[in-house]
Amino acid sequence: MSDASSKIEFLRASLAKAGLETPDKRSRAPLGHMAADRTLKGGLQRGALHEVFAQSSHETSATGFAAALAARVGGDKHILWIRTDFSALEYGEISATGLLDFGLDPSRVLLLRVSDAEDALHAASDALCCPALGTVVIEIPREPGILDLVASRRLTLTCAESGVTALLLRFAAKPEASAAETRWLVRAARSLSPQKDIEEEHWGRPVFVAQLLRNRHGPLGHWVMEWNADDGDFKEFPNTGVGAADSGIVVSASCDRPFAAAVEDAGDTASLRSVA
């Protein structure tokens, strides 16, 4: 036995020497929110497909969450944002000044306008082959038939090969079977008044209620996160103030879930206290 394993070691070493063994491109991008990072085992997987679903009428919040994830994952690489014409009409066009205020450099963002989901998926699978990109955001509203398990598997494979991360942003859609690494359901929550030293501002940083509905390699979770555009990361939402207390989140009992640990992680937020 030891003979065989030493032989494998030797072969591995020679492969590595010849530069043939590909190093693992799939590192993890920490979000900055500690509980979430712990659940995700260090952060969001790069080179994988992640789905962000918007709760009905919270589409812009989900857009912001996807933009924040893209900023965390991509480093200083380019971001390709693919959106369909319908979604721009219905939910508004992606605004460069808005991205800038959100903490993303607009000169790093490329916007692709496509007419339908089929074009969006085609463009995405093309763009995901380009390792110079950090993230590809694919914004697909409603439930086109073409976006099925096969399509998501194809995206996942392409991502894994090139190391580019795909964020599938879904509006007005019900989650269905897919090959995604993680799946998030996002809605907005009331913001906190900011620190006292900024007098003239009354509303605080954007706050997201992010529910991790699916995690291929770990437990699920449910957190309230605040996005800090200055540092470019998520923060724990402070336990004080009015914001989270009345955000009205209802979580189903965790006993039927494979990973019950999630709620303990999330339990520090006021919103979940009643449930836990």
Place this chain on the structure above:
Amino acid sequence: MVTKNANALRLSAVDRKATSLGLSAGMPLANARAMLPTLKVMTANEPADLKLLERIADWCDRFSPLVALDSPRGLLLDISGAAHLYGGEQAMLDRIRALLLNQGFAVRGAIAGTIVSARALAHYKDGSVVPSGDEASATAPLAIEALNLDPITTHALRRAGLKTIGQVAKRKRNELNARFGAAMVATLDSALGRIETPISPRVPIPDYMAERRFAEPVVTEAIILETLQSLASSLGEILTDRGEGARRLEAAFFRSDGAVSRIAIETGHPTRDAAIIKRLLGEKLDALADPLDPGFGFDLIRLCATRAERAQASAIDFDTRENEKREIAFLIDRLAARFGSHRILSFQANDTHIPEAAALAVPAQYAEFPRISWQATRNGGEAPRRPLRLFERPEPVKVVRVDLPDSPPAQLRSRRVWHETVLAEGPERIAMEWWRHQRAQPTRDYFRVEDEEGRRFWLYREGIEGRETCQESWFMHGAFA
């Protein structure tokens, strides 16, 4: 054939049999009917004729890239430097005539040094090839109608007893000029080969081109793509020699039955890499709404660089930044080839406060180095002041508020849903730029509001109350994350 001309039906074209029976074009239909009661008449369809002529012109592209329409029934080809490919001028003319006859057309053709002389010879001395310099003697015996002058001038010349081009040519220039004008003299000089007017081709002349002919027409896509790549590499060699790269490329596919289809691609940077060009063309072919139909096969495929620019030869460097840039430029080109260059955009800052104009989305292929750098509207530590999603057309909303100046909305109704506002910021007054518009645009007072669920909107009230407007109108311009 018959057309209605000045309220009279006249023959516009007659076939050979009719000619032999004494009919000619221009004759009133009534006269023709009187001569031949059994005459078969059809209405002329000029647009269809023109379309056919253009199709034939497309087909003629294979002989020379310089093809011009000579309405209503003629085509002009500039064959300078092309004749030797077909074994001389006579052989080339015979070949074109034979091929057109095969397709079922009646053809008359001639080769001469100038447009007018070639046209005159084609109509009146079919099949003649006049070497350069002999135009005067060749056209001299032709009737003056061959000059294709307007009917009044022709009539006047006939009345003056000048029946052939040679007779007119013998008159003094200044006499002709005084009587008929400079244009007529220019036409005459052109017929005599004294002045040369260039033809204006239908399609712009490409900067560089490469083509391949096939003895056996090709049908399979693999061979077509292979051909495109080899054409691209020979085009690339020419471009490299000249230190240029292509910004716009056009591939033309000549079908053996005469139809020609063209596809064009654009690139963001001067390109001469055959693999890239092939990939972009493949992408475009793949995305065609109306797929390339090879029919019985293509017998000629041509690749032209219709716009070329100076390109620096760049050594392959190991700087990953540069490589990344190049890869992204290639991705942009690919997406532009498939979806159109107006659909892949990059953002540029614009020096204005008007929210919808503060950022420009420009085609990424044409994005130049930005002149203005981005400036965030928020201060450090603050929440975003500009929305992540902006409506192209601000949507009207209903608002309930305390009746005080500058008071924010307490409730708003957007898309048939009432929202209770919990937090509000504002007003942020943005005046429209008076120097851009003819009429003054109303000032906008922007409010950032958060509703009871944490959704955030960007609203504005149009006009300053009492000064610019007397009624309140509110709009939603965007939404924050």
